[in-house]
Amino acid sequence: MRILISNDDGYFAPGIEALAQAMSEVGEVTVVAPERDRSGASNSLTLDRPLSLRRAGNGFYHVNGTPSDCVHLAVTGMLDELPDMVVSGINHGANMGDDTIYSGTVAAATEGYLLGVPAMAISLVSHSADDFRAAARVAQELAERFKRRPFNAPVLLNVNVPEGGYEQLRGMRVTRLGRRHKAEPVIRTLSPRKETVYWIGPAGAAQDAGEGTDFHAIDAGYVSITPLQIDLTHNGQLGAVSEWLA
Structure with a gap:
């Protein structure tokens, strides 16, 4: 089994090292990740300049581009054979609800799916913990399950793992994405040169975190697994827009 690994935290991040080690127990691993932290890059591709691919001392490849660049470059130009699976992470922090729209971690997986x-x-749902062992073990178990029972068609799974030891996990739940309140206002401050600059505010608290959502599963101590799709068509508004144009 050939596994392509990427992330958005950069090839040097401890999460990707833990993931690569766990995936090496399942199959042949190739790591292609951004050369620096590209969190929040979403699904952007670099089209205004060429990309460079270099290999680090630990064998990981890094690209001067986005997470989507990394997977696109690997699948369409670098690898001799199509990988059997793309695994992105382990992200240091949650990617739930609306976060998935902005997440470079999810974007790298999405590029493979596309x-x-x-x-x-x-993703590891923690901003302070740096122990990725439980999340790596979950990823390994899911990859092994896929190896035994592959899906009939490409699938895109968004997996979030609560912080803590593996033994503390209560199991796995298939979930839908929750929703957040709107983000906090931007933070205005002065640069050392007395110029006004703005920091994007933190994400809002969960608004839709009821049973069945990723937020609810994580709060209850379960691994959240959400199958995603890319169709952005608002089918419920097709008729209304047609009438509006008539």
């Missing part, structure tokens, strides 16, 4: 490769994004 190129016809089953993919999953793995």
Whole structure:
């Protein structure tokens, strides 16, 4: 089994190292990740300049581009054979609800999915903990399950793992994405040169966190697994827009 690994925290991040080690127990691993932290890059591709691919001392490849660049470059130009799975992570922080729209971690997995490769994004729901062992073990178990029982069509899974030890996990739940309140206002401050600058405010609290959502599963101590799709068509408004144009 050939596994392509990427992330948005950069090739040097401890999360991707833990993930690569766990995935090496399942199959042949290739790591292609951004050369620096590209959190929040979403699904952007670099089209205004060429990309460079370099190999670090630990064998990981890094690209001077976005997470989507990394997977696109690997699948369409670098690898001799199509990978059997793309795994992105382990992200240091949650990717739930509306966060998935902005997440570079999810974007790397999405790029694999768009190129016809089953993919999953793995995130550790913590901003302070740096122990990725439980999340890595969950990723390994899911990859092993896929190896035994592959899906009939490409699938895109968004996986979030609560912080804490593996033994503390209560199990896995298939969930839908919750929703957040709107983000906090931007933070205005002065630069050292006395110029006004703005920091994007933190994400809002969960608004839709009821049973069945990723937020609810994580709060209850379960791993959240959400299958994603890319169709953005608002089918419920097709008729209303048609009438509006008539």
